[in-house]
Amino acid sequence: MKWMLVFLAALAASPVAATDATLAPEEIVIPAEGRTLDEFLWIKRPLVVFADNPADPRYVEQMQLIEERLDALADRDVVVIIDTDPRARSGIRTELRPRGFMFFLMAKDGAPVLRKPTPWDVRELSRSIDKLPLRQQEVRDRRDTLRR
Template identity: 55%
Template structure:
């Protein structure tokens, strides 16, 4: 996927917060507004990466999203869907379930379990390494050979 296509996919996903519910092809819509997301929708199909902040202008949030946008194809390859939540006053289901404090991200496995929780931005390479060590991902790699 070219950088332009990735940016277009991100734009579409941000302007359509209900993209998942409407059956959007998740190989294109990687970044979704998490205010209305339900983690159960992704169980056994995707690895949600939930990025929280108290404002979309939080420098750590901005940096994390830049890092994600720099390598969207690596996330697509690992069945990652990025959910963003930058409005604490909305009291989303994600916030109720994961209890974030300020900026942070949470990686949830396909089994629905929390695999990683970090209070500072990480590169896609660092996130990918964590995913690639998971038993389910190891199985996916073996099956793809």
């Protein structure tokens, strides 16, 4: 599976500096270990995907849906943070307290946008992101820049 290769590449990659607003394509999907949500504040929109085991069918389905549309997520400044080991008790897991499979979408300001116990298509995620005031401002700014 291609998403597994992306995940393995992310594990091997060095951590992103908190001030680095750009991630390499293989760093769109990163492990939760050693991360905090604060390092993405005002830089990225964290999409945190939790499961109690990487073999959870809902987790596998969610990661396949994400892998199919990584470009749409990258365009919306999304970083996918994965955590499939509850025993590791990552800081992000401790903060968000998921139960089994669950994903959380956070805004750039750290506010929760979505919390769902079932997989969602990237199209649905994109629509939720596109309704956010900051995202609408980003689109307007990009449009104004292109007109100049």
